[in-house]
Structures are given as structure tokens and as C-alpha cells.
């Protein structure tokens with residue numbers, strides 16, 4: 388039952404179409420006043436009356452029915468009370484029958500969204516700085532899919548640049564295939580750091596590096612073989628982390644993929660008169676738009692990060708015909724995205740308006756926490772292993788007989804890290820604390836996962852769900868029902884604002900409402916009718932929490 392739709396059908400407002408009216412109807416944060424509300428100031432322009440008067444007139448003309456029991460005007464708002472029994476009954480039926488589809492929608496049917504996220508750099512360590520892009524991007528992929536969109540998840544690999552020439556020089560001097568295969572990314576980092584130390588003393592190394600990079604570009608067999616080795620090692624290493632975080636991609640087309648796709652773009656820029664030469668370099672002047680110029684070609688003719696991004700955007704449009712193309716990249720790159728989006732617009736690409744930079748804040752580790760350091764970066768793998776180990780220790784202490792301890796520790800440990808990164812508005816900087824994310828109290832993943840496990844034990848205890856009807860609901864029960872009913876709106880809003888944290892906050896709200904109900908109401912009670920009603924609530928909460936966590940890439944556990 389779509390109450391908002393029902394309300395729009397019952398209100399006739401001249402000059403306002405039903406879809407618009409639908410969009411105006413809100414669900415108030417506090418259900419004491421009503422279950423739905425229409426802020427009448429939004430109608431003042433069309434109806435040419437003050438909001439208070441509009442609300443009164445509409446309330447007077449409203450006739451209650453089996454779904455809406457009451458409609459009152461309060462301070463320019465029209466508040467609707469629904470027939471709560473009827474609502475609870477139909478909602479629970481809907482959640483239980485839809486199961487893992489509950490909350491999904493087909494608003495995205497026929498539309499495609501490209502999501503560029505994680506986008507790691509080859510031969511560089513996968514550190515805590517990559518956590519946000521990876522988990523925000525992955526959650527957005529799952530959320531958009533849930534809403535019926537076709538999603539193309541893209542890992543725009545950083546696999547191009549002189550650093551690969553440097554790496555070959557370093558490899559030839561201080562490493563070997565065996566060493567790289569054995570110590571993997573650690574070995575690549577070691578020789579890369581060493582290169583920088585040594586090149587300070589011997590600048591001729593940089594010429595050698597440029598030479599090798601040129602060889603890679605020219606298709607030299609041996610240099611490319613080494614480059615492929617570095618790439619393979621990096622991808623194998625990050626894949627372990629992607630597996631832990633339930634992250635997948637549809638494309639790994641990285642920067643080097645666009646090597647042969649930039650020339651046409653550069654000619655187009657020239658043909659359209661957008662290129663200026665400045666100190667020998669080709670640029671697009673953006674002064675008029677209050678930005679520094681966008682660099683297209685260096686004076687030696689080589690391309691840049693922005694050149695590749697412009698070519699990639701054109702390629703994505705041609706290949707996927709996206710409705711939106713998102714870039715989940717830290718706010719440090721704000722200018723880069725503004726610049727190249729502007730260049731696309733100046734090229735006359737009407738779809739430049741569909742490009743979105745989904746910016747997020749920084750993650751740092753609480754000072755003083757224990758962390759394995761390689762160079763001076765904190766590896767994401769170490770963070771995940773630490774939380775998994777810590778989760779395992781807690782299980783050993785509190786519930787040593789638990790079945791499948793390792794699996795539970797993995798779900799709790801990785802879940803804590805993902806949830807911690809998705810808990811706040813994405814633009815905020817985060818200070819990561821092991822103790823905080825692993826706590827069972829407060830706004831944490833273990834708290835939500837524990838609530839799911841609690842639902843499970845209630846379900847196991849109560850047995851088969853039987854029929855129920857006509858229950859006089861108390862406030863705790865109704866609060867759970869009311870939060871349950873908001874899920875699909877939350878999912879839609881999180882997609883609209885590119886904000887997975889809405890889903891995270893929602894999971895916390897639902898867990899809190901359920902735990903209050905669990906403490907306040909005996910579920911396995913004598914009264915069969917009441918027991919079945921409460922059991923249905925419990926099952927619906929389990930389904931909805933599981934769906935919410937799944938959208939975030941977090942596993943649930945039966946017991947913990």
C-alpha cells in the first residue's frame with residue numbers, strides 16, 4: 388500500500404500534477420503528530436493563499452477512509468494519521484513476501500550508471516586512504532542495482548606514467564622476479580622507495596627511467612613483460628581485499644587503456660578552437676571560469692591525467708551510453724574534476740551535465756593505535772586483519788562455543804571497518820579507531836549484526852509463524868513498523884544524494900527501534916495472536932536489516 392499515492396489521489400489541487408504533489412509529502416521524524424505531512428507553504432504559490440489557510444481548507448474538505456483515519460491542519464502543515472493496524476498488517480505481509488527484494492524498486496529500469504571507484508595505482512600499496520572510495524563506490528553500485536539501474540563498476544587503474552620506468556630501473560638493479568613473486572607489493576614498494584633515495588644522488592637514473600617508460604609505450608617486449616608482472620601482482624593483492632569487502636568490478640580499463648583513444652579527442656579539441664599553446668604545452672584556458680588551465684599535452688607531446696579522463700569519459704559515453712557517470716574520488720581532486728567536466732562542456736558534449744564527482748573526506752588512524760607500517764602508510768590489509776583478529780578474541784572471551792568462529796570474526800571484523808567508513812556523511816574526514824568500530828554499543832556494525840542475530844534466536848525460539856489479526860499496537864511495536872516502512876524511501880534518497888550513510892544510519896535506527904521493542908515486549912508470549920504479530924515484526928526486521936547491510940557490502944551472521 389502506497390499511502391503517499393493514496394493521499395495524492397484524495398487531494399485535488401488545481402494546477403498541480405499528482406507527481407509533484409507526491410514529492411511534497413513527507414514522513415515526519417516523530418510520528419506523534421501524524422504519519423505523513425504536507426507542508427502547505429509549498430502550495431502557496433500555486434494556490435495563492437497563505438499556507439495556514441490552505442492547510443485548513445484542505446483539512447475541511449478531507450474525508451477519512453479505511454486507510455487514512457484522520458487529517459488535521461497544524462501551523463500550515465496538513466498532518467495525516469493512517470489506520471495503523473491496517474498499515475502494519477499490509478507492510479509486514481509485503482516485507483515477508485518480498486524478502487531480499489524488500490526495499491528494491493524499478494525507478495532505474497532502462498537507465499545506466501557508470502561508477503568509477505577504488506581506481507587504485509599499480510605497484511603502489513593499497514592503504515587506508517583507499518578505503519572510502521572502495522566502500523562508498525561499492526555501496527553505490529549495489530544501491531543503484533537495487534533500484535533497477537544497470538550499473539557499470541569501473542576500476543580506472545593508475546597504470547600509466549613515468550613511475551613504471553622508474554620501477555623497471557629499480558627492479559633491474561635491486562630485485563628479481565623471484566623476490567617480487569615472493570614479497571609482492573612489499574617488494575615493489577621497497578624498491579620504489581629505494582629508487583627515490585638513490586635517484587637523489589644520481590639524477591641520470593631519471594633519464595634511464597624515461598627511456599624504459601618510452602619502451603613500455605613503444606611496445607617493447609621485455610619492458611612490457613615486467614610491467615605486466617607488476618600489474619598482475621598488484622591486482623592479485625588487491626583482489627584479496629576486494630573479496631573480503633564484497634567488492635566487484637565490471638571493468639578494469641585503466642589509464643593506459645586510453646593510450647590509443649586520446650589522439651581523436653585532442654584533434655577534436657583543436658578543431659573546436661579550444662587549445663592554446665602556453666610555454667610549448669597545449670592547454671584549455673579556463674580563466675573565464677575562474678580556474679587554472681586544464682593541461683592536455685606537455686611540451687614534449689605526452690598526455691596527462693586529465694587527457695586520459697577526457698578520453699575515458701567519451702569512451703564511456705560511447706560504450707555504455709550512461710545516464711550518469713560518477714567518480715568516487717577524494718575531495719583533494721575537486722579542481723581536476725571541475726576542470727575536465729568544463730572542458731567536456733566546452734566541447735559541446737551535452738552529457739557533460741551527467742558527470743558527477745562524488746567527493747569524500749579523508750580517513751586517518753587514531754594516533755597511538757597499533758598498526759603495521761610499510762614506509763609510512765597504513766595498509767588496508769593490516770587494518771582488516773587487525774579488526775578480524777580483535778573480533779575473534781572477543782568471540783573467544785564471550786562465546787567460546789560459537790559455531791564457525793572464523794566466519795563470524797571475518798564478518799564482524801570487515802563489517803566494522805566498512806560500517807565505520809560509511810557511518811557519517813561522506814564529505815567528513817574520519818579518524819579511524821579500532822575500539823570504536825568494534826564496540827557493541829553505539830553506532831557500530833557489531834551492534835546491528837548482533838541485532839540480526841538476536842532476531843534469529845527469537846525466530847528459532849518461536850517456531851513457525853501462524854496467522855494473526857487485529858492487534859492493538861503499543862508505541863514500541865508501532866515505532867518498529869514505522870521505521871520498517873521507511874526503508875525504500877531511504878534507499879532512493881541515498882542514491883539521489885550519492886550517500887550510502889543514509890542506509891547505515893537507517894540500519895542503526897531500525898536496530899534501535901527493534902531493541903527497544905525486544906526489551907519492552909515479550910515476543911514469545913501466551914497470546915498466540917499477539918505472539919504471531921510480534922514474530923512477524925521480528926522476521927521483517929531481520930529481512931530489512933540484512934538487506935540494508937547487504938547494500939553496504941556487509942555480511943550478517945546467524946549467531947554471534
Ligand code: ARG
Nearest residue numbers: 503506507508543545696716
Ligand atoms: N588513481 C587515481 C588516484 O589514486 C584515482 C583515479 C580516479 N578516477 C579517475 N577517473 N580519475 O588518485
